[in-house]
Amino acid sequence: MKVGIIGLGKMGYNLALNMRDKGYDVQAYNRSKEKVEAIIREGVCGHDTIEGLLAALDDRKVIWLMVPAGEAVDLVISQLSPYLKTGDIVIDGGNSKYEDTMKRSDFLSESGVYYLDAGTSGGTEGARNGACIMVGGEKEAIAYLEDFFKALTVKDGFLHTGVSGSGHYVKMIHNGIEYGMMQAIGEGFNILKSSRFDLDYCAVAKVWSNGSIIRGLLMELTEQAFINNGDLEQIVPIIDAQGEGQWTVEEAIRLNVPIPVIANSLFVRYASKDTDKFSDKVVAALRNEFGGHKLHVK
Ligand SMILES: NC(=O)c1ccc[n+]([C@@H]2O[C@H](COP(=O)([O-])OP(=O)(O)OC[C@H]3O[C@@H](n4cnc5c(N)ncnc54)[C@H](OP(=O)(O)O)[C@@H]3O)[C@@H](O)[C@H]2O)c1
Numbered sequence: 001m002k003v004g005i006i007g008l009g010k011m012g013y014n015l016a017l018n019m020r021d022k023g024y025d026v027q028a029y030n031r032s033k034e035k036v037e038a039i040i041r042e043g044v045c046g047h048d049t050i051e052g053l054l055a056a057l058d059d060r061k062v063i064w065l066m067v068p069a070g071e072a073v074d075l076v077i078s079q080l081s082p083y084l085k086t087g088d089i090v091i092d093g094g095n096s097k098y099e100d101t102m103k104r105s106d107f108l109s110e111s112g113v114y115y116l117d118a119g120t121s122g123g124t125e126g127a128r129n130g131a132c133i134m135v136g137g138e139k140e141a142i143a144y145l146e147d148f149f150k151a152l153t154v155k156d157g158f159l160h161t162g163v164s165g166s167g168h169y170v171k172m173i174h175n176g177i178e179y180g181m182m183q184a185i186g187e188g189f190n191i192l193k194s195s196r197f198d199l200d201y202c203a204v205a206k207v208w209s210n211g212s213i214i215r216g217l218l219m220e221l222t223e224q225a226f227i228n229n230g231d232l233e234q235i236v237p238i239i240d241a242q243g244e245g246q247w248t249v250e251e252a253i254r255l256n257v258p259i260p261v262i263a264n265s266l267f268v269r270y271a272s273k274d275t276d277k278f279s280d281k282v283v284a285a286l287r288n289e290f291g292g293h294k295l296h297v298k
Contacts, residue, residue, distance in 0.1 A: 012066030014127035086112030114141035119171020136167030176248030183265035
């Protein structure tokens, strides 16, 4: 089967190689030419234009999008849709907002085109060697691609989650959980750093990775992060967020579901970007006003 892939960034590039290794005839397109040239050097068919990519696909087209959520997905769909026909399948493997996905699916279904939302987890290593993929969308399209999804994933790493939007919904919650778990790891190491003991964080992460209750990929990556970055002295403590954490919190508010850990980990990220810390200045000034408590002045 031929598979088109649009977006050869950190994830798409690795997924394309994974697809190629599993025996699929991958036809790849990327907006900037350097990545197309790089994947051609890996033996994958690369195209400079979306039209060129489409011309190289089977009559029933299967196209995997791996571009950032939001405008980029809409733009690529608007470029693709004039060429698509009944039965073709577009897969959004990125972290799109599930409500956007449902609208896009409705739009494409008017022309009989299937739109699958494939929440993809496992990072770049998973994309390259075996990911976890949770897919929402029509049963007929899922059945057509089930072997393909299973080929890209580790054992038991594929799930048809249900109707359109459900794959991205499950991935959104997955990412919310990821926020909370990473925050707990960060806080734990902060206590270790502040403690009376002279601890080797790398060795601690390693021992926790072996047989402990908190072992797992994130702990293994914690060890790796200390190996790669030493004591982290060079790292500026600013944590970016791409949207899934905020959407998880918004959804919990909509449903009246308490999620203190996830919500707090999102706000910690926001706080990390606030270098001025104006709210802290207000609180400090207030304490000074009502109690004469000491102000730390520049
Ligand atoms: N990184 C991860 O660990 C991870 C894991 C799971 C899911 N995801 C999701 O997967 C998606 C891709 O992530 P990534 O990490 O691979 O991102 P990335 O490295 O930034 O790559 C994004 C790719 O999309 C292309 N692109 C950006 N804007 C475009 C536009 N307007 N039109 C056409 N192409 C455009 C870029 O092309 P250029 O080369 O021309 O810039 C690039 O090839 C995102 O939704 C992300 O949230 C990421």
